[in-house]
Amino acid sequence: MLTLYDYLPSQNAWKVRVLLGLLGIVYETRQVSIFEGESHTDAFLKLNPAGAVPVLGLEDGEAIAESNAILVYLAEGTLYLPANRYLRARVMQWLFFEQYYVEPVIGSLRFWTLTGRLERNKAFAPGKREAGIRALAALERSLQDTPFLVSGSLTVADIAVYAYSHRAEDCGFPLADYPAVGAWIDRVSETIGEGYPVHPYSDDPHSAA
Ligand SMILES: N[C@@H](CCC(=O)N[C@@H](CS)C(=O)NCC(=O)O)C(=O)O
Numbered sequence: 001m002l003t004l005y006d007y008l009p010s011q012n013a014w015k016v017r018v019l020l021g022l023l024g025i026v027y028e029t030r031q032v033s034i035f036e037g038e039s040h041t042d043a044f045l046k047l048n049p050a051g052a053v054p055v056l057g058l059e060d061g062e063a064i065a066e067s068n069a070i071l072v073y074l075a076e077g078t079l080y081l082p083a084n085r086y087l088r089a090r091v092m093q094w095l096f097f098e099q100y101y102v103e104p105v106i107g108s109l110r111f112w113t114l115t116g117r118l119e120r121n122k123a124f125a126p127g128k129r130e131a132g133i134r135a136l137a138a139l140e141r142s143l144q145d146t147p148f149l150v151s152g153s154l155t156v157a158d159i160a161v162y163a164y165s166h167r168a169e170d171c172g173f174p175l176a177d178y179p180a181v182g183a184w185i186d187r188v189s190e191t192i193g194e195g196y197p198v199h200p201y202s203d204d205p206h207s208a209a
Contacts, residue, residue, distance in 0.1 A: 002027040003057035005047065007034050008199035009207065011107065011163040012067040013054040018159050018196045019074050035206035067163075068095040071156040080156050090150040094157035098164075101135035107164040109171040114201045116209040129172075136168065136178050143180040147187055154191045162188045167198060 004020065006013045006029050020027055032038045032053050040051045047055045048065035056070045057063050064070050072095070075081035082088050109128045112118045118125060139161070142149065149157040166185045169175055175182050201207040 001059065003030055004028070005030050005032050005044070005053050005055040005057065007032050007039075007053045009201045009204060010034075010053055011167065011198070012052075012103065014196065014198065015067045015159050015163045016054045016056065016070050016074070018192055019071055019080065019156065021195060022080070022192065023074060023078060025074070033204075033206060035204065068099060068156070068160050071095070071160060075156045079153065080159070082151060082155065087151055091155050091157045094149050095160050097135075097138070098157075098160045101131065101138065102161060102164050105131040105135055106168050106171065106173065110164065110167060111201070113171040115207050120209065132168065132171075132173055136165065136173060136175075136181060139165065139181045139184075140178045143184045148184070154188065158184075158188050159192070 002020075002025060004013070004016055004027050006017070008031070032044065034053060038044060039048070039053060044055075045051055047057065047063040050065060052065070054067050054070060055063050055065045056073065064073055072081060077083075081091060105128050108121075109118075109125065109132060112121045112125070146152075148154055149161060162185065165181065166189070175185070
């Protein structure tokens with residue numbers, strides 16, 4: 001059975017939970033208490049040298065880290081990852097976009113905001129805010145005439161980009177300024193369905209600054 005090394009408030013791990021659920025894959029979960037250093041033990045660093053969740057443990061003992069790499073692995077051969085060369089490259093375009101313009105930008109600002117780390121990162125916050133506006137504007141332009149980021153149906157590109165961008169208001173980005181993004185958020189949310197809650201950092205007493 002597959003094993004997901006997880007941390008509930010992580011939206012990177014959330015992406016993987018969603019895809020596993022949509023694909024109906026039964027898996028085991030190991031919760032990793034990242035604020036208590038569990039992702040930096042020797043054993044965990046063998047699974048992911050970067051010391052972060054999510055990690056997917058495979059049946060043969062191998063492991064895959066990086067949320068979007070895990071999505072691609074799981075989605076191979078399914079409707080969530082097109083086989084067509086061009087469409088597949090477009091999915092990759094959004095997966096890389098997410099890791100450069102969304103996760104380290106909106107994801108970091110959100111993390112600092114929700115865990116009381118904004119003040120200590122105040123030197124970086126304006127740059128992140130500017131980059132977040134750029135990311136949301138890029139999404140707004142891209143979603144004018146298409147229901148999903150690539151092709152007419154949900155792919156791993158939508159799951160990845162949605163993970164942090166749909167929570168952009170948690171760190172002060174007004175989504176009302178981005179109507180096409182708002183409509184896409186509703187569409188993705190409806191398509192993935194219920195059962196994938198966003199867990200607040202406040203559930204973890206160790207997450208506070
Ligand atoms: N690029 C990675 C980022 C993973 C990441 O930053 N995970 C966070 C939780 S959201 C983590 O485990 N942090 C613990 C640490 O860095 O010590 C991915 O997409 O999986």
